[in-house]
């Protein structure tokens with residue numbers, strides 16, 4: 001049973017078995033409300049060093065938006081994102097990397113995609129060659145190194161996107177559905193890359209719709225519903241005995257149509 | 270007056286025999302137009318890329334301006350350049366009027382907005398796809414412009430070819446500032462205009478055929494580029 005390190009929805013802390021890992025980043029009342037629409041609504045979230053946080057929730061719940069807010073790609077309309085106790089800035093972003101829901105491949109070869117990511121961080125020469133080699137090998141893309149990245153299959157593109165993110169040696173890695181629409185073998189390849197990264201001490205924040213994956217890779221789960229964080233806790237606990245109606249309905253595969261004023265009443269199946 | 274078939278036959282003969290006047294005129298045309306396109310690209314590519322890749326106050330105005338300048342009437346450009354370069358004009362002392370340099374200047378003014386405006390569009394579209402990935406990777410402003418220009422290279426080559434096509438077929442501006450002087454500033458379009466009015470239809474038609482061939486080649490090149498870019502998913 002992993003350490004509980006997240007606030008529960010009622011604001012209390014789950015008793016940790018040992019001292020929690022140090023805080024890496026925090027969302028404090030983060031909201032994103034373009035034209036008043038609360039797409040991400042008043043989210044408080046702690047992300048601790050070396051932990052793997054899984055973000056779940058139905059389509060359009062605001063998972064990708066939350067991730068972009070945490071990564072600093074969009075600015076919250078209210079609230080703040082804190083990195084190591086300070087407001088998130090460009091240097092903090094350099095310690096993070098993100099794999100997008102739809103991988104963005106430059107119009108270049110596989111190897112040039114990797115080289116570019118390293119070059120913009122000022123990494124060149126022998127060090128860059130070494131890291132590119134390592135990334136190609138880890139992602140098993142060696143044979144495809146010279147191919148245009150955009151002709152790769154979906155699974156290969158996801159592997160490249162992940163390898164490119166990891167080559168930048170981030171402290172925290174955001175993954176937005178990195179295995180959506182991949183076959184079991186590709187999924188396993190990606191999961192292994194994530195596991196290796198975690199073993200090296202990289203903190204992981206990952207969005208997935210796959211319960212099995214959440215169980216395999218997650219220490220903690222944050223469940224989003226209609227832009228709000230309705231449940232957080234240790235992965236096993238949230239998956240076995242979800243306390244919120246939205247999470248329970250979602251995990252049972254039911255449609256949760258309840259309005260937010262009564263998040264604990266689940267609809268009749 | 271000979272019939273059209275005979276004229277065409279004689280015109281083709283001029284081309285095949287490599288008529289010296291013809292070659293000289295074609296060479297000057299290409300020199301003027303290629304120089305103008307190269308200079309227009311040196312200015313228009315970075316300018317278009319900057320407007321396409323960055324948000325700044327007045328950006329909308331610049332975009333509208335560039336698009337409007339794309340349609341500059343050549344004779345007006347010719348007139349303005351003429352006024353600048355004429356003896357009484359501010360650049361008169363340079364004595365550039367009725368030289369190939371004057372023609373290059375006029376064509377550069379015509380082509381630069383075309384290259385810049387089309388580049389702006391291409392780069393803006395590409396940037397909307399790359400923006401978040403670049404922000405995530407921490408790509409700085411210079412790297413951003415360079416990477417966008419490089420990744421749009423196929424589209425931008427077709428932009429340059431579009432500029433070339435416009436310039437090589439242009440007559441109004443070059444005739445005003447070049448003066449259509451034999452062996453000095455006579456290019457394909459201005460020669461066609463002059464020789465037709467003089468009744469020397471063979472030379473006019475020969476140049477017309479060459480101009481048409483250039484247009485076909487340019488368009489074929491654009492299509493071939495597109496096709497090869499699509500094949501490697503670089504389009």
Ligand SMILES: Nc1ncnc2c1ncn2[C@@H]1O[C@H](COP(=O)(O)OP(=O)(O)OP(=O)(O)O)[C@@H](O)[C@H]1O
Nearest residue numbers: 034039057058059060061062063064065066101177
């Ligand atoms: N920049 C934006 N401006 C306005 N609305 C947006 C913006 N980005 C996303 N949205 C909307 O916010 C909602 C949440 O989007 P988001 O991409 O975060 O969903 P998600 O939870 O990741 O869903 P999925 O599981 O389908 O990926 C959607 O209804 C989307 O249309």
Ligand SMILES: [Mg+2]
Nearest residue numbers: 063064101176
């Ligand atoms: Mg999403």
